[in-house]
Amino acid sequence: MSKANPFDPHVQENSLDAKLFVSLSKMADLFREMLWSKTQKIGISPIQLQFLFYIESHSPNQTTVSFLANKFLLTKATVSDSVKVLINKGLLNKEKSRSDSRSFYLTLTKKGETLIASSRDFSEPIMDLLNGLDKKQKNNLFTSFYQLLDFANQKAIIPVERTCFRCKFYEGNREDKHHCRLLKKNLKTENLRLDCNEFETLSL
Numbered sequence: 001m002s003k004a005n006p007f008d009p010h011v012q013e014n015s016l017d018a019k020l021f022v023s024l025s026k027m028a029d030l031f032r033e034m035l036w037s038k039t040q041k042i043g044i045s046p047i048q049l050q051f052l053f054y055i056e057s058h059s060p061n062q063t064t065v066s067f068l069a070n071k072f073l074l075t076k077a078t079v080s081d082s083v084k085v086l087i088n089k090g091l092l093n094k095e096k097s098r099s100d101s102r103s104f105y106l107t108l109t110k111k112g113e114t115l116i117a118s119s120r121d122f123s124e125p126i127m128d129l130l131n132g133l134d135k136k137q138k139n140n141l142f143t144s145f146y147q148l149l150d151f152a153n154q155k156a157i158i159p160v161e162r163t164c165f166r167c168k169f170y171e172g173n174r175e176d177k178h179h180c181r182l183l184k185k186n187l188k189t190e191n192l193r194l195d196c197n198e199f200e201t202l203s204l
Helices: 009-013 016-042 046-056 065-071 076-088 110-117 120-131 135-154
Strands: 092-096 104-108 170-172 178-180 185-187
Touching: 009 016, 016 046, 016 120, 046 065, 046 076, 046 104, 046 110, 065 076, 076 092, 104 110
Parallel strands: none
Antiparallel strands: 092 104, 170 178, 178 185
C-alpha cells in the first residue's frame, strides 16, 4: 500500500500530521532561502556559511572534518571540498592538533571573522517572526521541537545531539520535570539546552 502524499491538500484535510509536515517543510524552505540570499552576496555556498557559523562558536575538538561531516549529515569528501574552498578564500585556517599530529581542526581567520560578523543578520526574518509570539507560544513551540529532535535521535534518524535528554547528567520525565546533576539544579523547559558544552553521552 502506497503512502499518502502529505503535500496533497486533500490528504491535509484529514491529517494533522500532514499539515505539520508541510509546515515544517515551508519553514525549512524559508531557512534555505535566507541562507541562499545571504551567500549570493558574499560568494560562498549556504553550507559553507553554516560551517563558518558553527566553527566560530565551537571548540577545536568539534571543528574537525569528521565532526562536521557527522554534524551536518554529509560525507567527509563533501566537507573536505567545501573546507578547501574556504581555506583558499582565506576564511579558514587549518591547525594541527597538539594531541594527534595526524589530525587537524579548523579555525576562522580574521577575514572569516569579519565575514561572519556581517552575515549574522541572515536570521532576522525568522527571528522577527518568533518575536511576534508570546512567551507561552514560544515555550510550546520549543517543547514540541525539542521532543521531535529527541525522537529523531532515538530512531537514529539524526546523530546524537548535545541536548539535555541525551546527556548522562539529565534527570526528569522529559515533559515538565527537568534536573541537571552537573549544575545541581532544576531546569525550566525553556532552559533545556540544544548544544551543551558540558554534554556527556548517555550510556544506554
